[in-house]
Amino acid sequence: MRLPLPHLLKRGEGRTPQRWAPITAPFRALGPGSVSSVLKVALDVAYVLLWLVTGLLLLLLIAAVFIPLDNVNITVSGETGGRQLPLTRLLLLFGLGAATAYFGGFMLILRSLRLIFRTLIMGDPFHPANVRRLRQIGLILALVTGGVWLAQGFVAARLAPGVMDPQGLGELLTPVFSVLIVFVLAEVFREGARLRRESELTI
Template sequence: MRLPTPPRLTTKPGGQPIPLLNDARRQFRAMGPGSVSTLLKIALDVAYVLLGLLTGLLLILLVTAIFIPIDNLNITVTSDDGGRQLPLTRMLLVFGLGAMTAYFGGFMLILRSLRRIFRTLTMGDPFHPDNVRRLRHIGLTLAVVTGGVWAAQGFVAARLAPGVMDKQGIGDLLTPIFSVLIVFVLAEVFREGARLRRESELTI
């Protein structure tokens, strides 16, 4: 008994693609309405709203921490050597809440730019001129957030909780720096794509 030969994904004699290939292309689209970019845009919108609520809550706690009394309060800080109790000073509380607010606020800025980039992808216009500026903003914000986390952890380890938290070394910055460089390279790729599109429009 001979098994039926599966259909081949080739073109018809006239050079026209077969309907099966067309259906597969219609089902999977990276850009345009109803594409994967649309789903990612919705996910980014949800994440942006949730992150905004979290950042707003941290901001309220930060303002409250400036005025509420915090006498005789301790916190337990865990490390590889075990746990250690530290007095919860106002400076430590305000610094911790301020650092967390700035951290999540920075990622809100990154998500805002990403949402606008994916909005152009859902419109089928990836090389929009504004995407170059948005990618550069993402790279700059990521660099500031990474540097801020590195400096904050060093300050906490040296001043606020000495002997509990280890300082970050220069080696811990290699991966974030590599990520920032990739974003700036992508910005240049998009800038070149936008330039080529302008030249093509002028030619036509």
């Protein structure tokens, strides 16, 4: 049995938009106290952690030039088993250098994201600098993806043949798709910044 509209309103089952406003207000996407501000804090924490990890790896990379490596072996494991290899200075420098570049690249990505979210907290998402920051994120992400693909292929072919398989081209589809999305977002932000500039000139 359907109740008339006045009964529904009286029982609180047909709230007006004004009565729903206090419930949805805490979930604002922009401005102080919004979801963007919470994500900005998370990005700040992750950025500091990545900065520390990258700095530690850089110190280890420098120290690896002087560390004696006599009779030191490492075990490279894969799906088909494992293999012991002598730890040469070239192998150590290659591994530490690749890890430093990997974490350093994501640290730079988080740095640009923090600056973008800062503009979101200020309520200015279409800041002209965000276009450049998004393009930087896309470029760094492309470099990191390509670097990981080449490094794993080198390890599989030269350092651990038959133990570690190189990445196939199919495994690049998701990273390449992510890079393209970032560049598309950069163009969207560029168009938004252009429209905002034209609106300001009109006013």
